[in-house]
Amino acid sequence: MALKWFNLNLLLTLWQRFAMINHIVMNSRSKNHIINYLNIPDLLTLMNAVCGILSIFFAIDGRLITAMLLLIGSGLFDLFDGKLARKMNITTEFGKQLDSFSDLVSFIIAPAVIAYVMLDDIALLKMLVLLYFIVSGILRLARYNVSGLIEDNKAFEGMPVPFSLVILVLFLWAVQTGIYHQIAVLLFFAQGILMTSVLKVKKP
Numbered sequence: 001m002a003l004k005w006f007n008l009n010l011l012l013t014l015w016q017r018f019a020m021i022n023h024i025v026m027n028s029r030s031k032n033h034i035i036n037y038l039n040i041p042d043l044l045t046l047m048n049a050v051c052g053i054l055s056i057f058f059a060i061d062g063r064l065i066t067a068m069l070l071l072i073g074s075g076l077f078d079l080f081d082g083k084l085a086r087k088m089n090i091t092t093e094f095g096k097q098l099d100s101f102s103d104l105v106s107f108i109i110a111p112a113v114i115a116y117v118m119l120d121d122i123a124l125l126k127m128l129v130l131l132y133f134i135v136s137g138i139l140r141l142a143r144y145n146v147s148g149l150i151e152d153n154k155a156f157e158g159m160p161v162p163f164s165l166v167i168l169v170l171f172l173w174a175v176q177t178g179i180y181h182q183i184a185v186l187l188f189f190a191q192g193i194l195m196t197s198v199l200k201v202k203k204p
Helices: 002-032 040-060 064-087 093-118 123-147 161-176 186-196
Strands: 155-157 200-202
Touching (some): 040 064, 040 093, 064 093, 064 161, 093 123, 093 161, 093 186, 123 155, 123 161, 123 186, 161 186
Antiparallel strands (some): 155 200
């Protein structure tokens, strides 16, 4: 009987400590839980990233048309998440950072992967050019996160990252029309220069 009472007390003590720890954890999570940061426009931003990630997977698998269609989806989600955020009057620092990370995946990494997969005969040149393009995109997004828009929030400084989709389309057209790959890949080099420049691009 004493043993059973001891076991009961032990279980009760363990349960009380578990409940106390769980309470502390839940309280700490409730203040900084990821759900508290997300809103409806952020979900569209995440879909931008999801399309970009899937585009990379399909490109590696050689399904380039599907990869391109997914990037078009990324572009649409990127277009509407900002419009929805402004309409709902929801602008957060978390949303700004999330948008930049998503853009990095969809408009920098994914186009570079597609180009890399297509150019299998100029390994060193494509590697250097696409590396420069990716690093330029990272720098462009980091600068935007710090400085934001210019001219009373009416213009971007440097070519916006989503413009890389246009570069990718031009690149695909150049390759399909028989232009030397060495020349076609330089489109990404030009975009890298434009992204890190101080060129003023009016916000649409």
